[in-house]
Amino acid sequence: MGEHNRKSCTAFKGDRRVASGNLLKVAGTVKEILDQDEQASILIFDNDTSELVEVDFRGTMEDVLKRLEKPTAGAKSVNASSDTDQHSKRWPGRPKLGVISREVTLLPRHWEWLNSQPGGASVALRKLVEEARRVNSGKDKARRSQESAYRFMSAMAGNFPGFEEATRALFAGDSERFDSLVAAWSIDIRDHTLKLAEAAFQNRE
Numbered sequence: 117m118g119e120h121n122r123k124s125c126t127a128f129k130g131d132r133r134v135a136s137g138n139l140l141k142v143a144g145t146v147k148e149i150l151d152q153d154e155q156a157s158i159l160i161f162d163n164d165t166s167e168l169v170e171v172d173f174r175g176t177m178e179d180v181l182k183r184l185e186k187p188t189a190g191a192k193s194v195n196a197s198s199d200t201d202q203h204s205k206r207w208p209g210r211p212k213l214g215v216i217s218r219e220v221t222l223l224p225r226h227w228e229w230l231n232s233q234p235g236g237a238s239v240a241l242r243k244l245v246e247e248a249r250r251v252n253s254g255k256d257k258a259r260r261s262q263e264s265a266y267r268f269m270s271a272m273a274g275n276f277p278g279f280e281e282a283t284r285a286l287f288a289g290d291s292e293r294f295d296s297l298v299a300a301w302s303i304d305i306r307d308h309t310l311k312l313a314e315a316a317f318q319n320r321e
Contacts, residue, residue, distance in 0.1 A: 124163040126308060128272065129156055133304040136163075140184055143171050147180050159271065165260075166267040166312060261315035262286055268312055276301050291317040 125142045127135040135145035139160075146158050150173055160169040173180055220241070222230070233240035265286055273279050278297035285294035294313065298306050 123169075125160050125169055126163055127158055127160045128304065128308075129158045131272070131302040131305050133308065134158065139169065139171075140181060143173075143180060143184055144177065146171070147173055147177050151177075161268060161271075163312075164264065166264040166271070168271070258289075258316045258318075261313060265309055265313035265316060269309055272305050273298075273301055273309065276305070286313055286316060289317060 122138050124137065125135075125139050126133060127142050127146050129149065134149060135142040142160060146160065149156055149158065160171060161167070162169055171180065172183055227237065230237035230240045266283060269279065269283065269286075273282075277300060282294055282297040285291075285297060294317075295310070298309050301309070
């Protein structure tokens with residue numbers, strides 16, 4: 117099963133949650149609904165990012181699942197290109213695992229400092245990045261949570277009462293205000309929004 121099919125998703129028919137789980141499971145449930153009601157309006161969201169997940173529901177259930185199980189042509193070409201590029205850029209002595217060449221633009225004094233560090237510029241940069249990731253992990257997680265919750269809210273609750281105020285509370289980190297504003301929303305939309313926003317209020321420091 118492809119990596120994109122293991123992602124966690126949730127499908128909504130109107131304001132009602134109809135399926136949640138990996139993409140294959142969710143797509144199967146949605147296909148059953150569409151076979152009963154071709155006019156049904158259903159949206160599938162990635163549970164991490166709240167990006168909409170596009171699925172081709174034409175044909176039979178078997179057709180739909182087979183298409184999902186196969187990597188897309190685009191994914192194949194990207195992977196092939198990446199592999200070719202990485203092999204072409206290697207030279208003797210270069211580590212083969214996880215090393216990707218990128219251009220970094222710095223001022224001369226920055227390069228001078230980096231090159232003076234034990235192990236040189238590459239080692240110093242890796243240490244700086246890892247430290248920044250460690251120090252900012254909570255803030256980064258909160259930011260991603262805010263973005264995901266806002267993306268879902270905009271798609272599903274834009275016309276709900278208190279939407280604008282809830283958005284401001286989300287980005288202000290006011291959990292009590294946020295909870296009170298979304299409490300009146302339809303239960304499935306409310307619960308999913310609260311779940312997405314949970315990390316935004318727990319990882320602000």
